[in-house]
Amino acid sequence: MTLATFLIQCLNAVQYGLLLFLVxxxxxxxxxxxxxxxxxxxxxxxxxxxxxxxxxxxxASTLGGGFFATLAVGLVLAVLLGYVxxxxxxxxxxxxxxxxxVLMTYGLILVFEELRSLIVGDDVHGVAPPEMLSGTLPLGExxxxxxxxxxxxxxxxALALGMYFVFTRTRLGMMIRAGSTNREMVQSLGIDIxxxxxxxxxxxxxxxxxxxxxxxxxxxxxxxxxxTVLIICFVIVVIGGIGSIRGALVASLLIGLVDTFGKVxxxxxxxxxxxxxxxxxxxxxxxxxxxxx
Amino acid sequence: MNSAMPRGKLIFVMLAFAALALWPxxxxxxxxxxxxxxxxxxxxxxSLELLVGSTGLVCFGQAxxxxxxxxxxxxxxxxxxxxxxxxLLPACVLAAAxxxxxxxxxxxxxxxxxxxxxxxxxxxxxYYVVHDTPLGGGTDGIYLNAKPALGTLLALDKPxxxxxxxxxxxxxxxGFLALLLRSxxxxxxxxxxxxxxxxxxxxxxxxxYKLAAFTISGGIAGLAGFLFAVKDGFVNPxxxxxxxxxxxxxxxxxxxxxHLRGALIGAFAFALLQELxxxxxxxxxxxxxxxxxxxxxxxxxxxLLPRGLVGFSGQLRERLAxxxxxxxxxxx
Numbered sequence: 314m315t316l317a318t319f320l321i322q323c324l325n326a327v328q329y330g331l332l333l334f335l336v337x338x339x340x341x342x343x344x345x346x347x348x349x350x351x352x353x354x355x356x357x358x359x360x361x362x363x364x365x366x367x368x369x370x371x372x373a374s375t376l377g378g379g380f381f382a383t384l385a386v387g388l389v390l391a392v393l394l395g396y397v398x399x400x401x402x403x404x405x406x407x408x409x410x411x412x413x414x415v416l417m418t419y420g421l422i423l424v425f426e427e428l429r430s431l432i433v434g435d436d437v438h439g440v441a442p443p444e445m446l447s448g449t450l451p452l453g454e455x456x457x458x459x460x461x462x463x464x465x466x467x468x469x470x471a472l473a474l475g476m477y478f479v480f481t482r483t484r485l486g487m488m489i490r491a492g493s494t495n496r497e498m499v500q501s502l503g504i505d506i507x508x509x510x511x512x513x514x515x516x517x518x519x520x521x522x523x524x525x526x527x528x529x530x531x532x533x534x535x536x537x538x539x540x541t542v543l544i545i546c547f548v549i550v551v552i553g554g555i556g557s558i559r560g561a562l563v564a565s566l567l568i569g570l571v572d573t574f575g576k577v578x579x580x581x582x583x584x585x586x587x588x589x590x591x592x593x594x595x596x597x598x599x600x601x602x603x604x605x606x
Numbered sequence: 607m608n609s610a611m612p613r614g615k616l617i618f619v620m621l622a623f624a625a626l627a628l629w630p631x632x633x634x635x636x637x638x639x640x641x642x643x644x645x646x647x648x649x650x651x652x653s654l655e656l657l658v659g660s661t662g663l664v665c666f667g668q669a670x671x672x673x674x675x676x677x678x679x680x681x682x683x684x685x686x687x688x689x690x691x692x693x694l695l696p697a698c699v700l701a702a703a704x705x706x707x708x709x710x711x712x713x714x715x716x717x718x719x720x721x722x723x724x725x726x727x728x729x730x731x732x733y734y735v736v737h738d739t740p741l742g743g744g745t746d747g748i749y750l751n752a753k754p755a756l757g758t759l760l761a762l763d764k765p766x767x768x769x770x771x772x773x774x775x776x777x778x779x780x781g782f783l784a785l786l787l788r789s790x791x792x793x794x795x796x797x798x799x800x801x802x803x804x805x806x807x808x809x810x811x812x813x814x815y816k817l818a819a820f821t822i823s824g825g826i827a828g829l830a831g832f833l834f835a836v837k838d839g840f841v842n843p844x845x846x847x848x849x850x851x852x853x854x855x856x857x858x859x860x861x862x863x864x865h866l867r868g869a870l871i872g873a874f875a876f877a878l879l880q881e882l883x884x885x886x887x888x889x890x891x892x893x894x895x896x897x898x899x900x901x902x903x904x905x906x907x908x909x910l911l912p913r914g915l916v917g918f919s920g921q922l923r924e925r926l927a928x929x930x931x932x933x934x935x936x937x938x
Contacts, residue, residue, distance in 0.1 A: 350719070402905070409912060412664065416859045417908040419852065423901030431895055544726070544848060551723040585734035588727040592712070595724050599716040 317456040322573055328462045330569020331469035335524035336542055337549040337561045338476065339517030345556020346493035347510050349403060350411055352418035355543025356425040357518050360394075361387065361525020362534045363429055366438045380443035387526050388519055395518030399511045407510075426536070435536050442530040465527050472520065473562060480558065489513060493556065548591045554601030563602060619780070619867060626773055630766055638769050640881065645772045646833045648873035649779050651857045653826035655869040658858060660787055661819050662799035666722045667709070667729030668854050671702040671824040673846030674732060675831025677742050678702070680750045680841050688763075691756035698832040699825045705732070706824020710817045729851060737843040747842025750835060762836050772833050779826055783866055786822075795819055860907055862914025871915045879903050 340354045364387040372383045402421065406414050441447070442461040449457035480486035492499045492509050500506045525538075532538065549568055553560025568587055575586040594602065626645070630638050650672055657663045678701040683689045713724040736742035753763040762768045786792050794815045797805045805812050835841050844850065853876070861872020883889060883899035892898070911918055 344719075405909075412658070412855075412859050412863065413908055413912065416856060417905060419856055420901040420904030420908065423897040424905070427895045427898035427901065431898070540849075544730075547723060548727070551720055555719060581738055582734070584738065585731050588730040588734075592724060592727045592731075595716050595720055595727075596712060599720055601720070 317452055317454075321452060321456055321458055322577055324458060324462065324466075326569040326573035327566065328466045328469075328569075329573060330566040331466050331473070332524055332528055333542070333545060333549060333568060334562050334565035335469055335472060335527075336521050337546040337553075337565055338473070338558055339520045340546050341550045341553065341556055341558065341561045342513055343517045344550060346489060346513055347403075347407065348411075349406060350414050350418065351517075352415060352543065353421040353425065354517070354521055354546065355539035355541070356422050357391070357395075357521035357539075358525040358528075358542045359429065359536075359539030360425065361391065361522035362440075362529040362532070362538060363433055363525075364390065364522065365440050365526040365529035366534045367433050369440070384523070384526055388523060391519040391522035392515045394522075395515030396511055398518070399514040403514065404507065404510075422539070426539070430536070437536075438534040440529040440534060459531075461530060465531065468523075468527055472523070476558060485512075545587065548587060552591055552594050552601055554603040557601070557603040560601055560603030615867065619870075622870065623773075623777055626776075630769055635765065638765050640877070642765070642769050642772050642837055643834075644874055644877040645776045646830050646837060647854070647857065647877065648870050649772075649776050649833065650827055650830035650854050651861070651869035651873040652776075652779050652783055652866060653823045653830065654854050655858050655863070655866060656783055656786075656795075656819055656823045656826070658855070659863040659865065659868065660792070660799065661795045661816060662802075663714075663816060663820070664722050664855075665725045665820070665823070666848070666851050666855065667725035667727075668823075668827050669846050669848065669850035670709075670729035670732040671706050671827035672831040672834070672850065672854075673736065673841070673843075674705050675699065675702040675828030676835035676841045676845050677736060677831075678828070679754075679832045679835035680748050681742070683750060683752065683754065685751055688752040688761075689754040691754045691760060691762070694754045695829070695832055699828045702828020702831060703821050703825035706827075707817070707821045710820030710824070714813060714816050714820065726848060726851070729846060730848065733843060733846040733848075736846060742841070742843070745843060747840055750839045750841075753836050753839065768833075768837060772837075775829060775833060779829070780866060780870070783826075787866070791815065791818070856904070860904065860914060862916030865916045868914055868916040875915055 336354065336358050339357075340351065343349050343351050343354070365383060368386055369380070369383050372378055372386050376382050376386070378385075398421075402417060406417060442459075446461045446464050448460050450460060450463070452458045480490065488499065488504055488509055492504070492506055496506055499509075545568065549561055549564040552567070553562070553564035567590070571586050571590050572583065575583040579586070626641065629641055633641075650668065653671075654665060654668045657665045657668075675698045678698040679694065682694060682697055709725065709728040713721060713728060716724050737745060742748060753761070755761040755763070760767060760771065762771060787795070794805070794810060794812075797810070798812050798815060802812055831845070834845070857872040857876045858869050859872070860875055861870070862868035879900055880896065883896035883903075884893055886893040889896070889899070907915070911921070913921065
C-alpha cells in the first residue's frame with residue numbers, strides 16, 4: 314500500500330465515521346436523555362436519502378434552487394416530522410417498559426419502509442452531487458480525491474461542534490442535561506419537560522435526515538439502507554457508552570477505521586470485524602468506553 | 607410465573623393443543639404446512655420467553671441458535687440417505703446449546719442494553735461465518751438431501767408426520783418449561799428478574815442460573831432450527847440474521863411477556879397477521895405492501911394493549927367492572 318492510497322483510505326474512514334456519528338448522536342441523545350430505544354432511527358436516515366432524491370426535482374421547479382435548497386427544505390420537513398412523531402407515537406411511551414418501545418418503533422420501521430415503497434418505489438437511485446462540489450483534488454501524482462467527500466466531513470464536523478456548543482454553553486443544553494438526570498426535578502422547577510423532549514427528538518430526527526441527505530450522492534439511495542445504518546449505530550452507541558456524545562464520536566471514528574481498513578486488508582471478514590470489536594470492548598469495559606455523565 | 611396454574615389458563619392451553627391436534631382433519635395441505643411453520647416459530651418464541659419473560663435477559667441473538675440448529679441438521683445429515691432421528695436431533699440441539707453456553711459465558715458479564723448488543727454481536731458473528739465462508743454454502747444456502755427418520759413409522763418427509771412430530775415437540779417444550787419455571791430453578795430465575803441484587807444479597811450466585819437458562823434457551827432454539835430445516839429442506843444465512851432475532855422478540859412482546867402462553871399466542875398472532883395482510887383476496891393490490899398493515903397492527907397493539915394479547919382479557923374484565931385501569935385509558 315502506497316502512502317497515497319493509505320491517505321485516501323484514512324480520509325474515507327474518517328468521512329464514513331463522521332457520517333455514522335451524525336446518525337448515532339441522535340440515537341444516543343434520544344436514548345440517553347429520553348430513555349427511548351428508537352429502532353426507527355435508521356428509517357430517518359433512509360427518509361433523508363430519499364428526500365434528497367425525490368425532493369430535488371420539486372425544489373428545482375418551485376424554488377429554482379439546487380442541492381442546498383433541497384437540503385434546507387428537507388431539514389424543515391424533518392423537524393416537523395420529528396415533532397409530530399414525538400407527539401403522536403412517543404409521548405405516551407416514556408412510562409412504559411423498554412420492550413414496548415421496541416415493539417412500537419419496530420412497527421414504525423415497517424410503516425416507513427412500506428410508505429417509502431408506495432411513494433417512491435423500490436428502485437435504487439443515484440443522486441448527483443452539487444456541481445460546485447463535484448470536482449476532485451489531486452493527491453500525490455496519480456490519485457485524486459472527490460471534493461464532495463471532504464464536504465461531508467466538513468458538514469459533520471460543523472454539526473458536531475455545534476452540538477457540543479449547544480450542550481455545554483447554552484441554557485437549552487443545560488435544561489436538556491438536567492432533564493436527562495432527573496425528569497421530575499426539572500419539571501418541578503417549572504421547565505416544560507414535554508416540550509424539551511419534543512425538541513430533542515425533533516433535533517435527533519433532523520440530524521439523521523440531514524445525514525441521509527448528505528450521504529445520498531456517495532452511497533446511492535436504496536431500500537434497505539435504514540436498517541444497515543441502524544445496527545451499526547447501535548453498535549456505536551453501545552461502544553461509546555449510552556448517552557455520551559463524546560463516546561459516540563470516538564466510537565464512530567473507530568468503527569469507520571475498522572470497517573474501511575478491514576475491507577482493504579481482510580475483505581472476507583470485513584462484515585464481522587465491527588462486531589468482534591464491539592464484543593471485545595464490551596468484555597473489557599461492560600459499560601462502554603465513556604459512561605454518560 | 608405463578609406456582610399453581612389457575613384453572614382458566616390450564617383450560618386455555620389444553621384447548622389450544624387440542625385444536626392444534628384436530629387441525630389437520632379440517633384443513634388441506636396449505637393449512638398443515640402453515641401451522642407447522644407457526645409451531646416451529648412458537649417453539650423458538652418459547653425459548654426466548656424463558657430468557658426475556660422469565661429471567662429478564664433480553665437476548666437479541668436468538669436467531670443464531672436457531673440457525674445453528676438448522677445448519678447442523680443439514681451438515682450432519684449423510685449425503686446418501688436419511689439420517690436417524692435418534693442421534694441427529696440431539697446433536698443439533700447440543701450444537702446450538704454449546705454455542706449458547708459459550709456466548710452466554712461471555713455476554714452475561716454485561717447488563718441491560720449492553721447485554722442486548724453483545725448477544726447481537728455474537729449472532730452477527732455466526733451470521734457472517736455461514737454467509738462468507740464456504741462451510742455453509744455461502745449466501746445461496748444448502749439443501750437437505752434426505753429428511754431424517756426413525757424406523758419406517760416416523761418418516762419426517764411426510765407432511766402429516768412432520769406436523770404431528772412438531773406438535774409433540776411444541777407440547778413437550780411447553781410442558782418442560784412450565785415444569786422448569788415451577789421448580790426451585792424457575793423461582794430463582796423469577797427472583798433474578800425481579801431484583802438480581804437482592805438475590806445475590808440473599809446468597810444466590812446468580813451467574814450460573816443465568817448461564818443455565820441461556821444454554822437451555824439456546825438448545826430449545828436449536829430444536830426449532832432442526833424442525834425448520836426438516837420442514838423446508840433448505841437452509842440459508844437469513845435464518846441467522848438479526849431480522850429473525852427481532853421478529854421472535856416482537857412475537858413474544860406482542861403476545862405478552864411473563865407468560866408461556868404469551869409466546870404461543872404471539873407466534874400465532876404474528877404469523878396470522880402476516881397471512882391476513884398478504885392475502886390478495888382481502889387487500890387486493892395493497893397485499894404487496896403487507897408490511898404496512900403489519901406495522902400499523904403492531905403500533906395499534908402497543909397503544910391499546912400495554913400488557914400484550916395475553917393481558918387483553920384482564921383489561922376487558924377491568925373495564926367491564928368499571929375499575930380504573932392504570933394504563934391504556936388515555937389513548938382510546
